[in-house]
Amino acid sequence: MNALVEVEEKLVCYHCGDECPDDSITLEEKHFCCHGCQTVFEILQDNNLCTYYDLNDNAGVSLKAKNFEGKYHYLDENNIVLQLLDYQSDKLCKVTFYVPAAHCSSCVWLLENFNKIKKGVVTSRLNFLKKELSLSYNPEEVSFREIVELLATLGYEPLLNLDSTEKNNSKNTLQRSLILKIGVVGFCMGNIMMMSFPEYFHLDLKNSIDSTYQKFFLYFNFLLSLPVFFYGASDYLNGAYISIRENINKTTNIFSVDIPIAVAIITLYGRSIFETFVNHTAGYYDSLAGLVFFLLVGKWMQQITYNYLSFERNYKSYFPLAVKVIRENVEMFLNVMELKKGDTIIIHHQELIPTDAIISKGKATIDYSFVTGESDPVNKATGEIIYAGGRQKGERLELIVQKPVSQSYLTQLWNNEAFLKEKVMPTTELANLFSKYFTVITFLIAASAGIYWSFFEPGLFWNSITAVLMVACPCALTLSMPFTMSTTMAIFGRNKFYVKNQGVIQLLNEVNEIVFDKTGTLTESNSEKVSFEGNIQSSTLSEYEQKLLKTLCLQSAHPLSKMIEQSINIPNFQSLPIDYFQEFQGEGIEASIAGNLVKLGKEGFVKTSHKQNISHTHSFIEINGIEIGYFVVETTYRKDWQSILSNLNKSFKLFLLSGDNDADKSKLSQFLKQNSLFFKQKPQDKLEFISQQQKLGNHVLMIGDGLNDAGALRQSDVGIAISEDIKIFSPACDAILDASKFGQLADFLKFSKISLNIVKASFVLSLVYNFIGIGWAVSGALSPVLAAIFMPLSSMSVVLFAVGLTHLFAYFKKL
Amino acid sequence: MTVIIFLAIAALAVAIGFLGAFIWATKDGQYDDTYTPSVRMLFDSVEKKSEPKIEAEKGV
Incomplete structure (x- = not known):
């Protein structure tokens, strides 16, 4: 049987590359998998746009099962x-x-x-x-x-969707202004260095002609340094000014890292102007320009994110833009945000319920799986209230709106304070924490050098003080963090783990508890597997029995029937004739097909001798009064989920919060402690559980996928959304993990620890540089040339050290 | 040797021209999308065949 299938040549759709079920759809010797694909081909052909297919084979997007009727x-x-x-x-x-x-x-x-x-x-x-x-x-x-x-x-x-109406272009302009600054400062740096060249090679100042040139070069450099100081460095100077003002007003006691940077920039510039106009000797313009340039490049590195991924989605990206409303007997489309209490809305098959409402007409079968994680659809009759976020499966509904969209049961979650405040990102915190000590120590060293020289050689007093302040700039220090972290981000990205920004990597370090969601996280999404269990007489279904069951299931819209129907694969299937069919709500279905009475349903609806472990996922089969066996629907767990859990169990405390029922409890309790398993959790419960754990001083990592995890993802220290396709909806989170890389989660956590250690190592390296520099500075021997070589060199070597080491470790860890 | 001063100013003037071009390009948004142009440049220019058809449509 199998051999025969393989011999047959596979037909591939000319448009999308999917396999064609048969060769019924053919045009100009080209096969198509569906009429949608054929239509696209015809449109392109009519417009002479078939170059589309020359550029890439089977370039198209599959159009199977797409129906836009009335959708727009x-x-x-x-x-x-x-x-x-x-x-x-x-x-x-x-x-x-x-x-x-x-x-x-x-x-x-x-x-x-x-x-x-x-x-x-x-x-x-x-x-x-x-x-x-x-x-x-x-x-x-x-x-x-x-x-x-x-x-x-x-x-x-x-x-x-509702989100499309909100435009933001602020990010673009921010990035543009930074690129402009880097360009302008880079330009000034290059030209200043060129003009300083004669100085580097010891211009002969005794020669009167050369000394006139020297003046020219000095003033030239001064002019070029103006944009560096007033334009390029403006952010740092402003940042320092704001931080100092806040400290004086006692609104904060955090010293921004901008302060030591601004001190260095101002001293460099002040000293240079003094040298130029009073002493007529070379200034430190080249060091200044180099410093600002490196700082800006570091800042740019810090801002690099995956701009094609969205980490900020809320319910608005999930909700439709408009809904059909009947107001005063007029049917119209309205933006869902404009819905008022008492409006009548119309919901069709597969459409989303935008807000809490009461059913006034129709029978609701609502799939809440994305909101709650619960896999069974909920049935509601006329007069009952239904909550926002579910998807209607089946007939047309008329609903009376009870609450505006922003106040519905589902959207209330977003009114929680977890969503109102920004998550604190530790990148700045760490640098700021450290800048206070750095500034104080620098000033102490400068002061003691000044006091020393004022006794022994007063001429060197100002020289040594300014030199210390100049050279002790935490430039290399501030660079090591963004460069290491952005390299780590790139390495993670290569492994399909996309973190929102650099702070997330640091937060990953502190995690000591991991909370999992079940549906879609530990299990694969949309992967319910249907298996048949026969009774003693026969362990498999005959082909005729399969045909009977497939015909039966095709008649019903119940999700279980649909799943069973899809699991029965019969080549060239044609329905058998049906004489009678009836669906018993919540019980099962029965039909008389080609003279056979076929029943499929719950225990009780179908007589059964099977007594063990019966759950709602069992569907029993009876044909002509004889019990055949049952279908069981099981969710497939992700590959290696057991080894991942037992691996993580060694170093983290694990929890499971599921919105689903506890059918899998026994399966999960092998890997997780009984008291760390929670079922039937509402989105709000998940959020509160995490905030409780945080109050106990734990740092929580949450992994989830649906809207039901949105609150928990937001509240947690690090929220990771797991996704089969990273471009499709994922709730607001700090990182997106491609589902295929779920098994490497532990590696990512370990690597984030390594990269933080690399940052610490480069901190040490740059402190060593600072000591060397300060050694020169206190002796008053820091010449402009020495500064121009030493300062960029130290910055660059720290950057190279950090980036190189990160790559090296990634290579060893096979990431 | 005053020619050196002249030379330095001239060199800077040229460089400022390029800086101006860079500023214009950034403000024009050329650095907003750094990937698509690399794909776009590989396409051949439009085939002439399609023109009569468009005209025919206009005629209707």
Whole structure:
């Protein structure tokens, strides 16, 4: 049987590369897996855009099981479209879409040629890494809805949700201003060094011609240093000023690390001006420019994040943008934020319930798995209240809104104080903690050097004081942290563990408790496995029995039936004739198929002799009054989950908080202590559990996946969202872990410890440099040339040390 | 030897020109997306074949 299947040549869809079930859909000798893919091919062919397929084989996005019927009707509503537009006038509108499906160069090509497919679209540009498509179009020629529908038809469905209405461009401008500063300071640094060259090689000052040039070079350098001090270093000077003011006002007693940096910058600049205009000798402009340049580069490194990943999502990214409302007998689409108590809303199959509401018409079968982790759908009848966040499966519902969206049971979680305050990131804390001592010690050394020289050689008094303040800049110190951490981030990223920023790596170090979610975290998401257990007479189902059961299950919309139906694979299956079918709510289904009475359902509905360990996931089978056996649905746990848990158990305290029922309790208690297993946990319970643990002084790492973990992820010291596809929704978190790398969690935790040790080692190295520098400085021997060589060299060697060591350890740890 | 002073000023003037170009490029947003242009430049220019079709559509 198997051999036969393998001989047959596999048909691959010309558009998306998926396997075709048969060769029924064929066009110009090209096979397609579904009509959606064929449609895209036809659209592209009509518009002469088949280069798409030349760039990459099977470049398309699979369109199987996609149905956009009616999905975008709300985009005809002008006030909803207005919230999405970046710019709007009578002749031109601009909009930016998030298109998660864009994945290769063909996608870039097609989306940027979108104006050729749709008349009225003026320009179209894709930012591939951010997956943002910027379109401008003429609203007189093409409507917003048409554009979205065509994009969806082509497989590039834009993600439109409540979050899309909130625009932020502040990050871009911040990054741009930093790049500008680096460019300007770099320019000044290079030119100052060039102008200082004659100085480096000992200009002959006794020669009268040379000394005139020297003056020229000095003033030139002074001019070039102006932008360095007033523009490039402005952030540090301002930061220091603010920190000092706060200390004087006693609002804080933390010394910002900007203070010692600003002291060094100001002394360098003051001393240089003094040397230039009073002594007419070389200043320290080159050291100053180099210092500011390195500081800015370090700052830039610190800001590098994965800008194509979003770590800040809340319920708004999960909620739809608009919902159909009946207000005063008029049907219309409304932004869900505008819903009021008493509005009637209409929810179709697969749509999300946006707020708490009472059912006024229809029968609800609601899937709350994403919100609570509970895998069974909940049935509700007319008159009952349903809570926000569930997805309706089945018929059309009419609901009466009870609360505005922001106050619903689900969204209340986001009103918790955990969401209101920013998480404290330790990067700055550590540096600030240390800067107080650093500043005090530097001033003490400077003062004692000054006192010493004022007795023995008063001429060196100012020289030595300023030299100490200049050379004791914590530049190398502040650089070692961002460089080590950004290297670690890159190494983690290479291993599909994406941390939000550098502070998270430090926080990972302090973790001593790990809290797991079950559904979607320890288990694979959407991976329920259906297995058949026969009774004694027959351990497998005959092909005819399989056909009967598949036919039966096809009649029912119950999730269990759907799963069982999909688990029965029959090539070229055709339903058998059905004479009678009935579904007994909460019990089972029965039908008369081709003269056989087939029953499938719970114990009791189907007579059974099976008595052990019966749970709700058992579905018993009876054909013509004979008990055949049962189907059991089990969730698949992630590969190696047992070894991971027992491995982590050695160094961490482990907990499990699950929103699901306790069916798997016995399975889990082999690896986790009985009293650390919690089931039927609501999102609020999870959050409170973690905050309790924190009050006991523990540092908690939370790993979860769904909205039900959102509160816990936020409250925890480090919240890791686990995700099958990192670009798809994950709740607000500090790090995103690709599900395939779940097994390496312990390695990541260990490596974060190593990188913090590397930072400490480079701290020591830079302190050694500081001692050498201060040694020169107190003796009054720090010449401008020496400073210009020594200061950048120390910074660079610390950076190289930190980055090199991190890579070396990553190599040894096989990360 | 005053030519050196002139030379230094001229060299700086050229460099300032490039600095200006850099500032313009940054403000223009050229550093916002550093990846897509590398893909975009590999595409061939538009084929001429498609033009008659567009005109035919306009005719309708």
